[in-house]
Amino acid sequence: MGLQLLRVWLLLFLFGLVAIVGGGGANVGDFNIWPMPKSVTNGHRKLYMALDFQLITEGTNYSDASGILKEAFTTMVDVVQMDQALDANFSALHPSVVLKGLQVLISSPNDQLQYGIDESYKLLVPSPYKPDFAHLEAQTVYGALHGLQTFSQLCHFNSATNRIEVLMVPWTIIDQPRFSYRGLLIDTSRHYQPLPMIKKVIDSMVYAKLNVLHWHIVDTQSFPLEIPSYPKLWDGAYSFSERYTFAEAAEIVSYAQRRGINVLAEIDVPGHALSWLRKHGMNESEAYQYFVLRAQKIALSRGYEIVNWEETFNNFGSKLSRKTVVHNWLGGGVAEKVVAAGLRCIVSNQDKWYLDHLDTTWQQFYMNEPLTNITNTEQQKLVIGGEVCMWGERVDGSDIEQTIWPRAAAAAERLWTTYNKLARDPKQVTRRLAHFRCLLNQRGVAAAPLAGPGRGAPQEPGSCYSQ
Amino acid sequence: MGLQLLRVWLLLFLFGLVAIVGGGGANVGDFNIWPMPKSVTNGHRKLYMALDFQLITEGTNYSDASGILKEAFTTMVDVVQMDQALDANFSALHPSVVLKGLQVLISSPNDQLQYGIDESYKLLVPSPYKPDFAHLEAQTVYGALHGLQTFSQLCHFNSATNRIEVLMVPWTIIDQPRFSYRGLLIDTSRHYQPLPMIKKVIDSMVYAKLNVLHWHIVDTQSFPLEIPSYPKLWDGAYSFSERYTFAEAAEIVSYAQRRGINVLAEIDVPGHALSWLRKHGMNESEAYQYFVLRAQKIALSRGYEIVNWEETFNNFGSKLSRKTVVHNWLGGGVAEKVVAAGLRCIVSNQDKWYLDHLDTTWQQFYMNEPLTNITNTEQQKLVIGGEVCMWGERVDGSDIEQTIWPRAAAAAERLWTTYNKLARDPKQVTRRLAHFRCLLNQRGVAAAPLAGPGRGAPQEPGSCYSQ
Numbered sequence: 013m014g015l016q017l018l019r020v021w022l023l024l025f026l027f028g029l030v031a032i033v034g035g036g037g038a039n040v041g042d043f044n045i046w047p048m049p050k051s052v053t054n055g056h057r058k059l060y061m062a063l064d065f066q067l068i069t070e071g072t073n074y075s076d077a078s079g080i081l082k083e084a085f086t087t088m089v090d091v092v093q094m095d096q097a098l099d100a101n102f103s104a105l106h107p108s109v110v111l112k113g114l115q116v117l118i119s120s121p122n123d124q125l126q127y128g129i130d131e132s133y134k135l136l137v138p139s140p141y142k143p144d145f146a147h148l149e150a151q152t153v154y155g156a157l158h159g160l161q162t163f164s165q166l167c168h169f170n171s172a173t174n175r176i177e178v179l180m181v182p183w184t185i186i187d188q189p190r191f192s193y194r195g196l197l198i199d200t201s202r203h204y205q206p207l208p209m210i211k212k213v214i215d216s217m218v219y220a221k222l223n224v225l226h227w228h229i230v231d232t233q234s235f236p237l238e239i240p241s242y243p244k245l246w247d248g249a250y251s252f253s254e255r256y257t258f259a260e261a262a263e264i265v266s267y268a269q270r271r272g273i274n275v276l277a278e279i280d281v282p283g284h285a286l287s288w289l290r291k292h293g294m295n296e297s298e299a300y301q302y303f304v305l306r307a308q309k310i311a312l313s314r315g316y317e318i319v320n321w322e323e324t325f326n327n328f329g330s331k332l333s334r335k336t337v338v339h340n341w342l343g344g345g346v347a348e349k350v351v352a353a354g355l356r357c358i359v360s361n362q363d364k365w366y367l368d369h370l371d372t373t374w375q376q377f378y379m380n381e382p383l384t385n386i387t388n389t390e391q392q393k394l395v396i397g398g399e400v401c402m403w404g405e406r407v408d409g410s411d412i413e414q415t416i417w418p419r420a421a422a423a424a425e426r427l428w429t430t431y432n433k434l435a436r437d438p439k440q441v442t443r444r445l446a447h448f449r450c451l452l453n454q455r456g457v458a459a460a461p462l463a464g465p466g467r468g469a470p471q472e473p474g475s476c477y478s479q
Numbered sequence: 480m481g482l483q484l485l486r487v488w489l490l491l492f493l494f495g496l497v498a499i500v501g502g503g504g505a506n507v508g509d510f511n512i513w514p515m516p517k518s519v520t521n522g523h524r525k526l527y528m529a530l531d532f533q534l535i536t537e538g539t540n541y542s543d544a545s546g547i548l549k550e551a552f553t554t555m556v557d558v559v560q561m562d563q564a565l566d567a568n569f570s571a572l573h574p575s576v577v578l579k580g581l582q583v584l585i586s587s588p589n590d591q592l593q594y595g596i597d598e599s600y601k602l603l604v605p606s607p608y609k610p611d612f613a614h615l616e617a618q619t620v621y622g623a624l625h626g627l628q629t630f631s632q633l634c635h636f637n638s639a640t641n642r643i644e645v646l647m648v649p650w651t652i653i654d655q656p657r658f659s660y661r662g663l664l665i666d667t668s669r670h671y672q673p674l675p676m677i678k679k680v681i682d683s684m685v686y687a688k689l690n691v692l693h694w695h696i697v698d699t700q701s702f703p704l705e706i707p708s709y710p711k712l713w714d715g716a717y718s719f720s721e722r723y724t725f726a727e728a729a730e731i732v733s734y735a736q737r738r739g740i741n742v743l744a745e746i747d748v749p750g751h752a753l754s755w756l757r758k759h760g761m762n763e764s765e766a767y768q769y770f771v772l773r774a775q776k777i778a779l780s781r782g783y784e785i786v787n788w789e790e791t792f793n794n795f796g797s798k799l800s801r802k803t804v805v806h807n808w809l810g811g812g813v814a815e816k817v818v819a820a821g822l823r824c825i826v827s828n829q830d831k832w833y834l835d836h837l838d839t840t841w842q843q844f845y846m847n848e849p850l851t852n853i854t855n856t857e858q859q860k861l862v863i864g865g866e867v868c869m870w871g872e873r874v875d876g877s878d879i880e881q882t883i884w885p886r887a888a889a890a891a892e893r894l895w896t897t898y899n900k901l902a903r904d905p906k907q908v909t910r911r912l913a914h915f916r917c918l919l920n921q922r923g924v925a926a927a928p929l930a931g932p933g934r935g936a937p938q939e940p941g942s943c944y945s946q
Contacts (some may be wrong), residue, residue: 094675096724096726097726118805169644171705171719171720171723202940203937204938207561208561208921208923209923212667212923230553233940233941234942250944251943252638252639253636253917254942255638256638257563257638259563259641263564283606284804330508404940405940406918406936406937406938407937408928408943409925409926410881410920410925410936411927411937413925450720453673453676453876454673454675454720454876455673456673456675456676456679457879458876458878459876463876467936469873469875469877469934470873470874470877470878471873472873473668473669473700474670474717475671475717475718475721476670476876477699
């Protein structure tokens with residue numbers, strides 16, 4: 013039989029014969045914030061999070077009538093405390109090491125989520141003003157939301173003491189994103205995504221500080237969205253139950269907005285326009301151009317920003333409105349032409365930032381630099397950001413999370429973190445990304461192992477941190 | 480360019496030029512309950528679920544002091560209503576078509592969860608006693624919980640009317656499980672599973688009426704469980720954070736119990752016992768037998784049931800306590816020998832019921848009959864049930880759900896449904912299982928497509944119901 017496991021089942025744990033298997037576990041107490049903030053200093057002390065951790069806002073200009081801040085704070089504490097059976101006995105701890113709560117000061121009373129708002133924040137743990145609290149200040153509530161996320165990553169459950177600890181204080185974190193447009197595309201036409209899945213994706217975007225959900229709602233395969241004024245359109249859904257009512261779509265938009273995420277809704281115009289084309293005596297190219305330019309005029313006249321896929325630029329770029337934002341997807345080398353022509357650009361080159369390409373590794377996602385070959389500082393400003401694309405041909409509700417994560421996180425850091433704090437070699441961030449991936453798992457997000465292709469399964473037993 | 484999609488991004492939905500793409504969606508209004516109840520009759524009418532759907536218990540013997548019923552009811556309504564934006568205006572509906580709530584009558588005041596308790600229930604929609612309510616009666620609260628699950632599968636959100644409907648009433652469902660032990664094994668030694676994932680697995684087991692979570696907590700690779708009297712044991716965890724405190728393990732047990740699921744905790748005894756072996760002048764086989772028999776005596780003396788993996792039976796079956804339950808896993812043909820020897824048996828033959836074997840199809844899971852070759856009715860009673868096994872060598876928090884579902888559901892029906900209502904050919908249940916899989920997705924459970932191997936990704940765009 014060899015040195016085999018003796019497998020005996022017992023409903024009772026306690027056996028004097030049980031011996032220790034394997035070595036001691038590694039202490040993964042090193043701190044890992046993802047994405048890396050612009051500026052971080054920290055120390056060597058430890059604080060403990062009080063069980064009834066409070067939010068205080070004395071001195072703020074923001075009334076939180078909409079409840080956005082309170083909801084985000086409560087969610088953050090729940091996520092950190094994760095229904096753990098925490099030790100309620102704080103009597104053994106000196107009051108000076110107990111963090112009672114977080115004071116949040118927001119300058120702007122306005123919580124309308126706009127593209128380009130100030131998302132900066134400053135986080136001090138503990139507060140120099142109120143040392144039994146942590147301190148968070150931001151221009152807008154959306155900056156504060158980012159600060160809450162960073163704070164949550166400083167908190168760790170210590171299974172030996174059953175307490176939530178904040179290690180390596182004092183922290184001084186001053187942070188803001190490098191790019192204002194940090195997107196994730198999801199595609200609900202190739203496969204319907206149930207509402208709980210879309211909300212889970214939004215929740216996970218918040219953890220990585222992504223701020224645009226590009227919702228590619230319809231396409232050739234299915235039209236799942238209710239358009240009240242054209243009620244037959246959603247007969248093009250796969251089935252009666254694989255549809256989004258107008259109210260559900262509105263709810264997704266609201267759910268995202270309350271978390272600092274703008275939803276960019278996209279509806280493609282299908283090729284049935286060909287018949288309309290012919291009627292007006294145009295060939296396809298002419299009709300395409302006519303349609304795009306007319307659509308642009310209509311949108312602009314109603315005060316909308318317009319984003320066009322890059323073919324419009326490639327084919328008739330000089331005719332596009334100067335306000336156009338061009339979404340590059342075909343490959344590298346396009347962004348530089350767009351900004352040289354004076355237009356703004358969003359980067360999603362498919363060779364590096366398409367999540368459905370399973371063979372694209374997280375390292376490639378990380379190293380995809382939007383400003384490649386763009387050295388003119390004025391032109392650099394025209395690159396408003398980038399987006400990773402989760403096309404839906406081969407993802408449905410069963411596998412979207414692990415196809416998105418952790419590779420989207422690699423891009424999320426490329427889009428958030430200040431250029432000079434980005435790693436020059438992805439090896440330098442492997443450990444920190446592995447920690448973020450395991451943090452996602454701990455929060456119930458099915459982020460795949462780092463090793464291997466996108467959506468890979470772990471190849472063998474092992475620690476989350478090493479796979 | 481050909482007949483290509485014109486892809487234009489607009490932040491505005493409404494365009495007169497948009498044409499309908501594709502055909503109408505299929506109406507998937509056929510009813511599909513999984514697992515199939517013992518006895519079902521239904522009709523042709525429709526009822527609407529009231530927004531504030533109530534639980535009433537007048538006439539019950541069960542006080543619900545523990546809140547198990549109320550919690551299960553509230554969860555069930557939440558899952559059915561799924562935060563949908565439901566139409567609150569019921570004025571257009573005749574009161575006779577509105578279902579105000581569910582009356583639940585439970586005979587036993589006792590809610591201690593024991594192996595072998597009565598899990599039967601009777602569900603009448605609407606109630607013949609109170610026609611504006613549905614009626615659920617059961618011997619125990621755990622039978623009632625199963626009834627709630629079945630009721631939830633009768634409810635459908637109609638996206639055209641924004642209402643939850645119960646179609647094809649009146650329903651008379653009288654149901655009870657075929658086998659009393661219907662298990663799922665998870666393995667948290669080869670890969671740590673975060674607590675939220677374990678809870679999600681428990682929630683999904685409830686949907687399929689599985690009732691035993693066999694928690695294979697430790698093994699050679701890691702020992703993640705806190706044993707308070709032996710505090711060094713869990714130094715064998717992969718890392719400090721990949722551990723379960725005693726309180727967390729107790730919480731999982733409680734979470735499961737409140738949902739009608741018994742947790743069978745398993746700790747394997749490692750091969751370090753070899754040195755102990757040698758000391759006492761025994762060879763391995765002798766020591767193994769000695770250990771098992773002594774362990775059995777200790778467990779029995781404390782009033783526990785004992786379950787042993789089949790090697791104990793295969794090697795020294797005649798010496799085992801007659802109270803032993805043998806867990807068959809190696810292959811077919813063992814169960815019949817166990818019951819012929821007068822011992823009870825749980826079936827998990829690895830050629831058909833190992834979920835980590837990705838090439839085992841759902842059809843094979845479905846058709847694996849525990850009573851194969853057991854014709855003697857007294858011996859048949861000794862097969863107490865079966866268990867599907869989700870070994871963890873290649874599953875972690877990122878892919879456990881889709882590896883378990885939907886194949887575990889196929890086995891769940893084999894274990895619950897009365898033999899003569901099981902399909903003789905799995906083709907007969909494809910549509911119904913696809914519906915259950917899509918219901919799981921709608922509830923946020925990442926159940927994989929039916930087609931292909933375990934944990935397969937969808938191969939192309941399409942409806943959930945057809946993949």
